[in-house]
Amino acid sequence: MIVGVLNLQGAVSEHVDMLAQCQVEAKLIKKVGDLTGIDGIIIPGGESTVIYKLLVQEQLLDPLKKLIHAGFPVFGTCAGLVLLTQPKAFGVLKAEVVRNGFGRQKDSFEQAISVAGFDAPFHGVFIRAPYLTAVDESVTVLATIDDDKVIAAQYEHTLVTAFHPELTGDTRFHEKFIRLIEKRQDFFSPNA
């Protein structure tokens, strides 16, 4: 299995390190041609406005959008969540996204989060973090803050967190994503 990490701007190497901890090969994605041969892709944290502009400039937005809408596995953290939700970007999650939802950097925080399906709490690192609201019923909510701010969610093969698992060394979200890819591979495999 090879997992791509979108390498236009942001915390790229942190995700590569997490994939290495999960013993999965990572491939950096900068151009359309790089998409060949990967089984899923991570959209890292960074400045969503900048990553969006670079996706457009590199003519990566449309091909990647097509792939994702066809069910290609994708995991987005923070800016990745924003881009996967914004209709002008990937628009695959039916929800509204509030950028910098918790405020500026001075309001950035760490907090233990309970996540659906995880036995122990997950240490959430929120940096100028967004959240989701008005989430469609097709989307599975995995974690919330203040009851109504959705901070982790899944829709088919799309997984998003508003916080940064890649800054914690806790690989549970990355493992969850890898299992999503494996399940899809079983489904498409001629031997299945």
Next chain:
Amino acid sequence: MEKGTTLVKRGMAQMQKGGVIMDVANVEQAKIAEAAGAVAVMALERVPSDIRAAGGVARMSDPAMIEQIMAAVTIPVMAKARIGHLVEARVLEAVGVDYIDESEVLTPADDTYHIDKTAFEVPFVCGCRDLGEALRRIGEGASMLRTKGEPGTGNIIEAVRHMEKVNEQIAQVQAAQPNQLMTIARDLRAPYDLVKYVHENGKLPVINFAAGGVSTPADAALMMNLGADGVFVGSGIFHSENPEKFAKAIVAATAHPTDYALIAEVSKNIGKPMKGIEMATLSDDQKMASRGV
């Protein structure tokens, strides 16, 4: 819920990697920078080359001007405090800026001590010319580093020297024997535990941007090739002939530092860069990099 932790302060800088932070002197420039793809803006009344030209004492910018810029853009806003001026830093924290640059571009307020940055919830970036300086600033609580370069000159040579020096010294510390680390810490005048971190990890515990003399797309890509995590551009954008084009081109070159055909493309017909200053023409007291070491 915990705020202002080391993880969220350093993490904020990690999210800026591969990006360009642009100096802006007003709302209009801030909007141009954001539209061009800046990951953050540095709000200051005068860019470094104008500070150089104006002379006198350079201080923190007017908080009202910083607030206007914060209201005008959605990307992070940084601002500069004088080295050692803990009240300017507290004022900037109260205004709510996302990052403080304790900067040699402003006239130092204290020539002995830097600010105790561990006491703040807002993260700090500081300049460095070598590994010892880098680790002293981290020891004081800096969450991000940048080369000092020589601000406002439009001349890349000092930033190149500082980036190469830091990375060379990191490699030396990594290759050293464990019994040599205390002597290395003494010689670098750096905290032992941070020298040990570098030995064990082969890198700094915070990210390190290039700054001080970046003025063209090729300059930005050069610094990325030398191992910078991203780029600050001070005077280089708004003292060029066409700031909008320059800003966009520098963003593209920083994101694709080894795609030379792309850098060639974005460098075409963007007008003249800032004029720049040859180092030999600067006297020692005109150099900003030697402030606050």
